[in-house]
Amino acid sequence: MxxxxxxxxxxxxxxxxxxxxxxxxxxxxxxxxxxxxxxxxxxxxxxxxxxxxxxxxxxxxxxxxxxxxxxxxxxxxxxxxxxxxxxxxxxxxxxxxxxxxxxxxxxxxxxxxxxxxxxxxxxxxxxxxxxxxxxxxxxxxxxxxxxxxxxxxxxxxxxxxxxxxxxDAVTAVSGSGPAYYFLMMEAMTAAGVKLGLSEATARELTLQTALGAARMASSSDVDAAELRRRVTSPKGTTEQAILTFQAQGLEATVEKAMTACRDRAVDMAAELCKD
Structure with missing residues (x-):
């Protein structure tokens, strides 16, 4: 400086x-x-x-x-x-x-x-x-x-x-956002163990995959949706996982969760700042 x-x-x-x-x-x-x-x-x-x-x-x-x-x-x-x-x-x-x-x-x-x-x-x-x-x-x-x-x-x-x-929207996206990714990491690690991997292997693969995906997205000249499409071959393995996420309402759940986070931030401000 x-x-x-x-x-x-x-x-x-x-x-x-x-x-x-x-x-x-x-x-x-x-x-x-x-x-x-x-x-x-x-x-x-x-x-x-x-x-x-x-x-x-x-x-x-x-x-x-x-x-x-x-x-x-x-x-x-x-x-x-x-x-x-x-x-x-x-x-x-x-x-x-x-x-x-x-x-x-x-x-x-x-x-x-x-x-x-x-x-x-x-x-x-x-x-x-x-x-x-x-x-x-x-x-x-x-x-x-x-x-x-x-x-x-x-x-x-x-x-x-x-x-x-x-x-308050920043709180919903990035302030609380790390916890969303940690939850996904927990779920992927647990699923990997159920599919036959050791916990250590499932955890290491999950964390490295998250790191790699974030680095790809942050350095790419295309958005996340396009990166997803490039990984998702028609009738392939990734497509089956994505279709399952979407059938379970992943996008709507994320929006609902982040709206709840934003609303709680508003409520907390009212509680902490009242006379």
Whole structure:
């Protein structure tokens, strides 16, 4: 990054540490990163990497150009309220990675008139293959949008959406999406065992097949439907499997599941942000 901002992480859990690791691997200066966290062991680990650490959230905000709010949604109100004075005095960009906390609630808890980005990352960010959706309020400058993008790109791809409501759809696609694939992996492994493979062999073949399919799809100049058609020979083995999936309503089930996920995200936001 050119002209690196000073970044403060409020909370140093798994996702925060994944982003920090990605930043460091991408050449970000450790001395430009603050971590505020009550856990002394976590702070010691981060300090050993050259970060500035503190148990004082307000001190971290006072030092920062960009603040990543990385605490659990259930305690976000208390943390944000405690930061309101520092937020108003220093006016950094706030980037929230907490699921279910609305922009309106965050702005209100931080005292109003703050530059704010909501982000929905996912767990593959822990291995730097994440997918994040981002939405900014009107107070976020172009430079701040670029800085937020660079922070989330440290652990994968970062895509901006046009409305806050779209973040609920992002939750349904990529936020919760890894679990859908894990469920498919479980089912394929179990089926492979029933068909006569050892569990180890079925598992390894399943995981490698998932990895290979994802790499093919991400590097191809055609969509997934065309890739499927190319693998599916008429009256062949793959066709029988695909026809069975379709007869059982796979596409409709996926749509129904993802809609339920989106609806639950909306409900959770209402529960977490109510006065």
């Amino acid at each position: 050119s002209q690196q901002p000073v970044i403060a992480f409020i909370g140093a859990g798994n996702m925060a540490r994944a982003i920090i690791g990605g930043l460091l691997e991408n050449g970000f200066t450790a001395a430009n990163i603050w971590a505020a966290e009550p856990d002394a062991e976590r702070l010691a680990d981060l300090a050993a990497q050259g970060l500035k650490t503190t148990t004082d959230n307000q001190a971290a905000v006072a030092a920062a150009d960009l603040v990543v709010l990385a605490v659990k949604p259930q305690i976000m109100r208390a943390v944000a309220n405690d930061l309101a004075t520092a937020a108003q005095q220093h006016q950094p960009l706030f980037v929230s990675i907490a699921a279910g906390i609305s922009m309106e609630a965050l702005e209100r808890w931080l005292g109003g008139d703050v530059a704010l980005v909501r982000c929905m990352p996912n767990t593959p960010s822990l291995v730097q293959t994440g997918a994040s959706g981002l939405f900014a309020n009107a107070r976020v400058s172009e430079l701040q949008r670029e800085q937020a993008t660079q922070v989330l790109q440290a652990v994968g791809i970062a895509l901006w959406v046009q409305s806050e409501a779209e973040l």
